[in-house]
Amino acid sequence: MGETLAYKIMREHLVEGRLLPGERIGIRVDQTLTQDATGTLVYLELEAMGLDRIRTELSVSYVDHNTLQTGYESADDHLYLMTVARKLGAFFSPPGNGICHQIHLERFAIPGKTLLGSDSHTPTAGALGMLAIGAGGMDVALAMAGEPFQLTVPRICQVEIKGGLSPWVSAKDVILELLRRLTVKGGVGKIFEYGGDGIRSLTVPQRATIANMGAELGATTSIFPSDEGALRFLRQQGREGDWRPLEADSDARYDERISLRLDDLEPLIALPHSPDNVRPVREVEGKRIHQVVIGSCTNSSYHDLALVAEVLKKERVHPDVSLVIVPGSRQVLGMLAQNGHLASLISAGARVLEPACGPC
Known part of the structure; x- marks a missing residue:
């Protein structure tokens, strides 16, 4: 019997x-953020352990939440994080560099590694194609100290994607459709x-948007194969050497299966007060709407914001509406500027914030 992609990386x-469903396991952690x-x-926990050097392959400390130094607290945090x-x-x-998830995708994510x-x-x-999991601070500190991450082997749910997206349907609609079917639990x-x-x-x-919002499903994580699309992205980032092909075996066994045709989707929206x-x-x-925010770690890629700029060309934001744009990284902001999209957004009356988590 073949293995799923997630099982291959965990093994x-x-x-x-x-490595059996429901069993408690410990896995080696390659990277942390x-x-x-x-x-x-x-x-602070790492220092309390007496650690003199991190023991992962790579760890990154991002400042993307409290970026405005409105008091001494944030400034002190930034200085401490930089020096430690x-x-x-x-x-x-x-x-100002950007949101941790967007930057990590651009600079550090490697197929087959754990994060x-x-x-x-x-x-x-x-x-x-990375096994990337969100966890508590102590778990991350222990991983940085070289300890394995403890978890119960999750059930593996295959989402089989067929067809292609119709005009005005986006990757966000894929994950919203799954939320509609499955709920936040x-x-x-x-x-x-x-x-x-x-x-x-x-x-x-687009895959990042879907994987990102798997958190709203309550999932342990979400993962895509490392295919030619992943290779193209890494080549564009100057990291072609980090690529390796990874996919599930053709006879892999899944605990659950969901089928989703992209052609059948229409534009969707999540209303208050739940995804x-x-x-x-x-x-x-x-x-009627009063405020629009486009950005966050879910929808702040160059493609997302360039599309908005094209829509707003020769248009103006309505005087009763506040439009806020939040690029995901300095790279995204730079590309928008180089290709004239930033000028289009500003001319249309959008507020452009620094690359950060911002309103989120």
């Missing part, structure tokens, strides 16, 4: 226990593994 990293809202405590990262051998990403992050949307890196104790011919039409940023309160956009057409 490669298995340190303790048996923290952000400033959780990272300060993580590094230097001391322990971690990378430090200062305020543990002190942020719930860490599974974003699953878009590149439908992914608890599960890994969502995406496959099928339809994923070939999805770029890595699974999903309705077709046509049902709320004409409803």
